[in-house]
Amino acid sequence: MTVVTAALPQAPMRRRFSLGAVGWTGVLLLVVLTAAAVFAPTLSPYDPEDTVADPFQAPSRAHPLGTNDVGQDILSELIFGARISLTIGFLAAAIAIGIGTVVGLVAGFLGGWVDVVLMRAVDLVLVIPFLPLMILLAAYLGPSFWNIIIVIGILVWARPARVIRAQVLSVKSLDYIEAALALGSRTARVIVRHVLPAVLPLALAQFILAASNAILIEASLSFLGLGDPTAKSWGSVLYYAQVRNAFISGAWVWWVLPPGFLITAATLGFAFVGYSLEEIFNPKMRARHGPGAG
């Protein structure tokens, strides 16, 4: 999906390193969801894999969100689903940012034909229709936890690479980099010791935005039946709700609404934090949104 650098309400320059209300809302959302994932065994009333009641039950005191088509407790499914959805989001984003940072660093610092080739690759990845390509890859590789992560990871790196490259270009011309090179440091050492630390905060912002993206993509893949069949994510709960036509009966209120809200909450949480961090760490956005643009 297109993630566009949003312009969030600007904090005054003095408070540059505070997250702002939007950022903290994001943090709060993420803390709550992560806590649910960590304490899932304590929090959830049942084992999500166990058949604990009759199928298709409406919400009751024993099952606050009813039961699914095989009599599993939906609330427990959702609490445990946080583990799968968040883990996939994190790991896929980590792979994407790993690739994106290396590509951005190398392309930006070395310049020349290396830069041209790598940036062409970025353009290429951005042109190819994203979800159909994922469906193709997932269909061939087969649905599994790691395949999903790898597929998302190797397709989400392009935008971070571009943003990080831009940052590298502006860092490269700074005096201390030139000084290090003049002193005879090897290129690799300069990149790792001097350039990388300068782009790391921005990479963090990009990582969080990529995680937001990855959670949404995982949900779509799981919904299309290409998710890991042995792990219950929020997307796969919706997959079964769709297959059993829950949205045509009244069951959508407890079977379809809650998982969607959770996916949205996680995606929004990451996006809020990511955009806020980007606003803080991306000097270009600061300059654009500084007093001059007001």
Next chain:
Amino acid sequence: MWRFFAGKGAQYLLVLVLTIALNFVLPRMMPGSPLVFLAGEDVGFLTPEQRTQLYALYGLDQPQWRQFATYVANLARGELGYSFQRGRPIAAMIGERLPWTLLLVGISLALATLAGAALGAIAAWRRGSVYDLGTLGVAMFFESVPSFWLGMILIAVFAAGLGWFPIFGAGTAGVALSGWPLLLDRARHLVLPLVTLTCITVPGTFLIMRYSMLSVLGERYITTARAKGVAERAVLRRHAVRNALLPVSTVFMLNLGFIVGGATVIETVFSYPGIGRLLYEAVLNRDYPVIQGTFFIITISVIAANIVSDLLYPLIDPRVRQR
């Protein structure tokens, strides 16, 4: 200008080559016999002689480069092979489905671009106002909502619940309609998928327009225009919006791939008979040739749309013409 086109052209050619190569390599790279992916999973039950026959039929006994040449030649003639689920030519299956997707994606893209640009321009102009923050919040929300879920909710409320719209499909089955009733029937089926796809597409355009407008409003020529007494509305329309639209047209292109992907999921939810639904059905049936053919056609469409917008771009941005 010609360098601009040459660069773009080379890029699309590369995408095309990559797509073809991927389609060629994937079935041959997977563990087990490529026959499974080319002719269906039933090949496990065949006798060795039958297998050899099939190998020859699919040209798998020939050297790789030869296979690739044949593959490309077939593609060039528009032959995408046969569905092993239905035994029908894939090109024909796609031909039936493509118009529906074009209808859905085309209208939705136009609506979303117009709405996103207009809303974004106003938001930037009234920066920090309740309107600005409100639309920004709504845009962030819709950018984070899973499209299929939005579709399911719309079906539950407006189709199954209120009964205003049909639940699935692109037309009422088993009823012979013509003229206006036919058009009305098609339109009623189109509304919910269209609304879903548009809702998730608007935020991208909105956010970039708002951002671009904010930086344009900070330019000196805007101050100049205001200083020389141009009315605020005219400043906005003649000076600000025109220039702010440039990045939007770039996002428009990037959006294409995204929108087509979004359409895949949404067509699935609404059982809308487009090419995305075909892709989904093919995945369910493990009908690999159809998955490949559909992916190929989707990529071609996105490239085609990109080329059209590239050709139009110099009309919008005079600077490109001078290069």
